[in-house]
Amino acid sequence: MTESVGSGITIKRILTGIRPTGALHLGHYVGALENWLRLQDQYECFFLIADYQALGDHFHEIDLIRESVREVTLDWLAVGLDPDRSAFVIQSYVPEHAELTMLLSFITPLGMLERNPTLKSELDALPVERRSVGFFNYPMSQVADILLPKAHLVPVGDDQAPHVEMTREIARKFNRMFAEVFPEPDTLIGRIPRLRGTDGSAKMSKSKGNVIALSDDADTVKRKVMSMYTDPTRLRASDPGHVEGNPLFEYHDAFNQDTAQVADFKARYVAGKVGDVEVKKALVEALNRFLAPIRTRRDEYAAKPQLVEDALMEGTRRTRKIAAETMREVRAAMRIDSYTTVWE
Ligand code: ATP
Ligand code: MG
Numbered sequence: 001m002t003e004s005v006g007s008g009i010t011i012k013r014i015l016t017g018i019r020p021t022g023a024l025h026l027g028h029y030v031g032a033l034e035n036w037l038r039l040q041d042q043y044e045c046f047f048l049i050a051d052y053q054a055l056g057d058h059f060h061e062i063d064l065i066r067e068s069v070r071e072v073t074l075d076w077l078a079v080g081l082d083p084d085r086s087a088f089v090i091q092s093y094v095p096e097h098a099e100l101t102m103l104l105s106f107i108t109p110l111g112m113l114e115r116n117p118t119l120k121s122e123l124d125a126l127p128v129e130r131r132s133v134g135f136f137n138y139p140m141s142q143v144a145d146i147l148l149p150k151a152h153l154v155p156v157g158d159d160q161a162p163h164v165e166m167t168r169e170i171a172r173k174f175n176r177m178f179a180e181v182f183p184e185p186d187t188l189i190g191r192i193p194r195l196r197g198t199d200g201s202a203k204m205s206k207s208k209g210n211v212i213a214l215s216d217d218a219d220t221v222k223r224k225v226m227s228m229y230t231d232p233t234r235l236r237a238s239d240p241g242h243v244e245g246n247p248l249f250e251y252h253d254a255f256n257q258d259t260a261q262v263a264d265f266k267a268r269y270v271a272g273k274v275g276d277v278e279v280k281k282a283l284v285e286a287l288n289r290f291l292a293p294i295r296t297r298r299d300e301y302a303a304k305p306q307l308v309e310d311a312l313m314e315g316t317r318r319t320r321k322i323a324a325e326t327m328r329e330v331r332a333a334m335r336i337d338s339y340t341t342v343w344e
Pocket of ligand 1: 021028032208
């Protein structure tokens with residue numbers, strides 16, 4: 001049992017989240033969900049569906065955001081996250097997220113956002129007409145998301161690490177300037193910090209269309225794997241190939257339980273003794289073995305929409321209570337809590 005700064009929290013907390021911008025994929029599993037599953041018993045967990053944040057670059061796709069709230073929840077239930085133990089939260093149903101974002105933005109130097117490497121590369125990749133002020137400010141809203149339940153740990157893929165680092169700095173600054181309210185959260189990076197996309201690019205990402213979704217059926221997985229990017233320097237199966245940076249082997253390492261088979265493929269691949277097709281076929285089998293139970297559970301939950309809704313409403317209700325408590329402390333610390341403070 002631990003005691004957190006300025007509060008009576010007795011069990012440590014996790015806050016982490018996902019944007020409702022599409023169904024979840026293999027990258028989410030190895031970068032984030034796996035750790036969430038493992039830590040559900042040790043921490044009080046808040047899993048956030050960050051729908052405010054999705055508006056940043058998807059403000060023109062409200063339908064996609066609303067539908068994805070349900071898809072993400074089904075994916076969470078399908079992989080085994082448990083709404084009885086952990087709170088599933090819809091960000092916009094807890095408007096304190098917006099209030100804390102706004103208040104913290106006043107103590108955040110502009111340079112902190114300008115220097116954020118993840119934000120920089122995401123902005124560069126975004127067409128100019130989609131670069132909103134809200135998108136520029138999204139790491140700030142992530143800081144508020146993490147601090148609102150006073151989280152101690154944030155399990156994420158490594159693209160999110162700069163945002164947690166920023167959270168630590170803002171928590172320190174707030175505590176120093178006003179009152180000891182927030183713990184400084186630690187980052188926990190997943191087993192595969194950043195899974196490559198099926199197109200070979202550095203990150204599998206919902207909005208890039210280079211994903212294998214946890215909800216893809218067996219035929220879709222086969223079609224995607226068989227047309228996957230592998231080693232562009234290799235023209236024939238007899239050419240020595242590269243394993244490093246090749247998503248085919250990255251996925252085998254991450255999802256194929258038959259490690260002897262993977263080692264054998266690697267040795268034959270670099271020696272030019274196995275073709276892409278054979279390695280891909282084995283990957284299709286391994287992925288479908290991994291995904292089959294997830295698909296079954298997903299179908300079971302999809303047939304019970306009330307259960308999905310209850311999970312979201314209960315988690316959101318629990319979070320609202322905690323959010324209200326934190327905001328009372330924040331407003332008091334910043335002396336914007338009541339009319340009378342003006343005259344003190
Ligand atoms: P979008 O393209 O809309 O930004 P995304 O696929 O990046 O979607 P997010 O909702 O931004 O998904 O990320 C949710 C969590 O999953 C974060 O912790 C992020 O670091 C992690 N994550 C996402 N993609 C990967 C990946 N390819 N490898 C490892 N972790 C990932
Ligand atoms: Mg992302």
